[in-house]
Amino acid sequence: MTEAPIPEIDQNTPSIARAYDYMIGGKDNYAVDRAFGDQINESLPGAQAIAVENRKVLVRAIREIVTQTGIRQFVDLGSGLPTADNVHQVAQAVAPESRVVYVDNDPIVLAHGRALLDENDRTTVIQADVREPEKILEHPATRSLIDFEQPVGVVMCAILHHLNDDEDPAGIVRYWYDRVPSGSHFFISHFRTEHNPETAEIEGMLQTTFGRGRWRDDEEIRAFFDGLELLEPGVVPTAEWRPDDIEGLSLVGKTSQQRELTVWERLIVAGLARKP
Numbered sequence: 193m194t195e196a197p198i199p200e201i202d203q204n205t206p207s208i209a210r211a212y213d214y215m216i217g218g219k220d221n222y223a224v225d226r227a228f229g230d231q232i233n234e235s236l237p238g239a240q241a242i243a244v245e246n247r248k249v250l251v252r253a254i255r256e257i258v259t260q261t262g263i264r265q266f267v268d269l270g271s272g273l274p275t276a277d278n279v280h281q282v283a284q285a286v287a288p289e290s291r292v293v294y295v296d297n298d299p300i301v302l303a304h305g306r307a308l309l310d311e312n313d314r315t316t317v318i319q320a321d322v323r324e325p326e327k328i329l330e331h332p333a334t335r336s337l338i339d340f341e342q343p344v345g346v347v348m349c350a351i352l353h354h355l356n357d358d359e360d361p362a363g364i365v366r367y368w369y370d371r372v373p374s375g376s377h378f379f380i381s382h383f384r385t386e387h388n389p390e391t392a393e394i395e396g397m398l399q400t401t402f403g404r405g406r407w408r409d410d411e412e413i414r415a416f417f418d419g420l421e422l423l424e425p426g427v428v429p430t431a432e433w434r435p436d437d438i439e440g441l442s443l444v445g446k447t448s449q450q451r452e453l454t455v456w457e458r459l460i461v462a463g464l465a466r467k468p
């Protein structure tokens with residue numbers, strides 16, 4: 193397959209993918225992304241920890257899907273820059289035959305993703321917009337790696353909060369729901385608001401910088417799982433989603449179940465659900 197050329201990368205404007213990379217300790221970011229990340233951190237101490245926890249819950253969720261189900265193929269929508277423990281590495285560590293299509297609209301993800309994935313013929317990265325799901329579905333790389341007759345793991349980790357309401361994020365979930373067979377799993381993590389001033393401020397910063405960013409409340413986030421069978425423990429703060437790394441989650445020497453969640457731990461939730 194001929195590979196699409198990599199578009200130029202704008203180093204003067206922050207990007208969601210690069211700012212997030214900075215927040216989780218990556219190196220694929222520019223001064224402008226770091227400045228934006230620092231600004232977020234200043235307004236919400238713990239913002240960086242939210243990003244790290246989000247990454248950790250993704251790893252747990254993929255491991256759960258691969259060990260608990262026969263799913264061996266994933267579409268990772270809004271995948272971000274390659275980092276440690278990417279979806280294919282977690283899945284292939286358990287089941288080497290696992291296949292992953294990474295999708296992101298940021299050209300830097302394509303550039304760095306290709307470098308990482310070059311040696312792995314069961315993974316690919318495509319530059320596409322999650323708001324145009326049919327282009328992702330019909331992309332030759334998706335078609336060649338994913339068999340839509342078999343259950344699929346659809347990963348929407350920290351992506352739906354980058355879609356405004358008028359971009360119909362629920363419709364995007366529904367699009368994939370309609371195209372995957374019974375037994376497919378959906379993993380979603382999302383910024384959560386309790387309608388507090390901190391999240392309103394960050395939402396404002398994201399809107400000003402990127403023209404997008406929406407912190408949703410419990411009811412709104414749960415609605416993304418409509419029609420799906422939500423698996424235990426439901427949609428909960430990521431720190432409480434099947435924690436396995438007691439040490440890592442133990443900020444004050446207790447597990448998240450034994451103590452009050454910190455402010456920032458309340459602001460990111462995740463859920464895993466199965467299509468009946």
Ligand SMILES: C[S@@+](CC[C@H](N)C(=O)[O-])C[C@H]1O[C@@H](n2cnc3c(N)ncnc32)[C@H](O)[C@@H]1O
Pocket residue numbers: 208209210212246247250269270271272273295296297298301320321322323348349350351354
């Ligand atoms: C916060 S990062 C999350 C990365 C990864 N999913 C994770 O949870 O670690 C959000 C990613 O979504 C990508 N993104 C934002 N809007 C997008 C869109 N409309 N289409 C495709 N990707 C998008 C950004 O470029 C960024 O890489």
